[in-house]
Each structure stands twice: as C-alpha cells, then as structure tokens.
Amino acid sequence: MSAMILGGFLFFSISIGGGIAWLVSKLFQNSKAGLSLLCGGFLVGLLAVDIIPNALKMYKSFGIILGVLIGYLFFLVLRNLVHPSIGQSPSVYLLMFAILIHTIPLSMTIGSLMENSIVGITITASVILHHLPEGFALTTAFLTQRKKPWKLFLGFLGLSISFSLFIWIGHYVNLSIKEQGVLMGISIGLIAATSISEFILHNLKVVRAISFIGYILIGYLLSSLFHLLL
Template structure:
C-alpha cells in the first residue's frame, strides 16, 4: 500500500471527524464561546485519555518531558506571531501545527511497516479510527471562528500531504525512539497549552460558570465517546 493511498485514508478520516464537528456547530451556531469551550474540553480529553497514556507507554519519560518543555516554549513564540494582542479568537494555527507534529512519529512508523503486507489492513483501520478525533478538534476550532467549509478541506488536504510525505520518509530512514518521544512531547505541550490558554481560559469570564462547565464537560465526554469507539 502506497503512502499516497494512506494519505487519502487520513483525508477521509479527518473529513468524517470534520462532518461530526459541523453537525455540532449547527447545534451551537450562535455560541462562539460554546464551540471554543467544547473544543478545549475535547482536546483535554484527547490528551488525558489517548495521547499522553499512549506516549508514556511507547516512549521514554525524559524525551516526553523535554518535548513538553520545548512545546511550551514554541507556544509562547508562535502565540506572539500568530495571535496578536488585539485578537479575541483562539489561534487555530497553533493547534494545526501541533497536530502536524503529532502525525510525524506515527507516519514514520507506518513508513517503516509498509514492507510488511500482513499489517496493511491493520494500519489502514488504525489510520481511519485514530484521526477521527483530530479532524473533529481542528474543525471545531475553525468553525468556532466562523470559518467556511472550504477552509476545512484545505487543512485536511494539508494533513494528508504531510502524512504521505513522512510515510515516504519513514520507508528510507529510522527515527530513534528518543527523537520520537521528544516529538510527541512537543505535540503534547503545544496541544495542552493551546487548549487551556486559547480555548478554555480565554472564555472563562465571557460566559456564566454553568455554561462554562456545561460546554467544557460536554467536550470532554465527547472525547471519551471517541476514545471508546477507537
């Protein structure tokens, strides 16, 4: 199975996640803060239930911790570049960048395994299921800012292209476990700081406590539902 075909499967997967997010955006179309909090709660759930436990199980703790520190510092730099002081919208650029970094260790591993035809179906199914939540998260973030559907398709196309490129690289090179752990840590650091700072704390004073907790918990439970499904 080629890297381009697997990239197509990733595009299909994140598009399904995006379609689910679009349905929720219609339910909450007049509450920008609600969608942002929903996204923040979902991202926290994604970290707690999936990304962090998987990373700790697969990689060394030192590399992950170092990566988290690097991710936080990158957030501070990128936030100053992509998130002007006068802007009141959460920065989707940071989240998209974090998601791209998150796909690098996965795609390199897939590239290393492509020679084993027996793993083809397993890899394909894993790609489709694993990236549903990521498509939901990025789509919710974009839709909370009133972005059009065609922008979502551009983001998804970019994800699939990056994924295919790093699968191709993975066929010819091996990334050490330590480096993979650092990359996963960077991804965790960026996703955590972006979700907490930009999507949650950013709106803590703009809605009531009841509304704040409702949307936040709804996002977390949606993440839990995805976790059970995948």
C-alpha cells in the same frame, strides 16, 4: 499500501470527524464561546484518555517531558508571531501545527513497515479511526473563529499530504525512540497549551460559570466517547 493511499485515508478520516463536529455545532447554535469551550474540553479529554497514556506506554518519560517543555516554548513564540491583533486568537493555526507534529512519529513508523504486508490492514484501520477525533477538534476550532470552509479543506489536504510525505521519509529514515518521544512531547505541549489558553481561559468570563463548566464537560465526554468507540 502506498503512502498516497494512506494519505487519502487520513483525509477521509478527518473529514468524517469534521462532519460530526459540524452536526454537533448545530446543537450549540454556532455559539462561538460554547464551541470554543467544547473544543477545549474535547482536546483536554483527547490528551487525558488517549494521547498521553499511549505516549507513556511507547516512549520514555524524559523525552516526553523535554518535548512538552519545547512545545510550550513553541506555543509562546508562535502565539506572538501569528497574533495579528490582541482580539484575534491564533488557536486554529497552533492546533494545526500541533496535530501535524503529532502525526510525524506515526507516519514515519508506518513508513518503516510499508514492506510488511501483514500489518497493512491494521495500519489502514488505525489511520482511519485514529484521526476522527483530530478532524472533530480542528473543525470545531475553525467554526469558533468563523473561518471559510475552503481554508479547512486546505488544512485537511495539507495534513494528508504531510502524512504521506513523512510515510515516504520513514521508509528511508528511521527516528530513534528518543526522537519520537520528544516529537510526541512537543505535540502534547502544544495541544495542552492551546486548548487551555486559547479555548478555555480565553472564554473564562464570557459565559456563566455553570455554562462554562458544562461546555467543557460535554467536550471531555465526547472525547471519552470517541475513545470508547474507536
């Protein structure tokens, strides 16, 4: 299984997740605040039920904690750099960057196993299923900010190319467990900071308290549903 083919599978996976997000957005009548809170709740759920538990099983706590701190510092720096104005949120770009970092340990691990044909089918299935929620989250984020569809397409394409590139790099360069843990921690820190600050707290006073809690819970339950199904 070549790196480019696996990159194609990732594009296919996140596109399906994006299609599901588009259908869900119709239920909310494209409410910007509602979709933002939904995305925030979904990302918190994704961290709580999937990313953090898996990271703690695979990597040492110290590396993850260090990565989370670095990720939060990245968030503060990037937020100031990409804020074109006070009223416009850079959450889409921060989330895209966080998911890109999140794919690096996985893609490099896949690269190191490329010559093992036994794991080929398992890796392919993992790539297809694992990135459905990420496509959902990214598309929801794009919808909240009324971004053009072609920008989302370019984002998906960029992630797929990066995924293929790091698979190729992983075939020749091995990251240590500590380094992978730090990268995973950076991803967790960026996703957590972005979801809480940019999607949830940013809309704290925009909707009523009941709606605020309801949107977040729906997003969290959707992430739990993805986890159970996948």
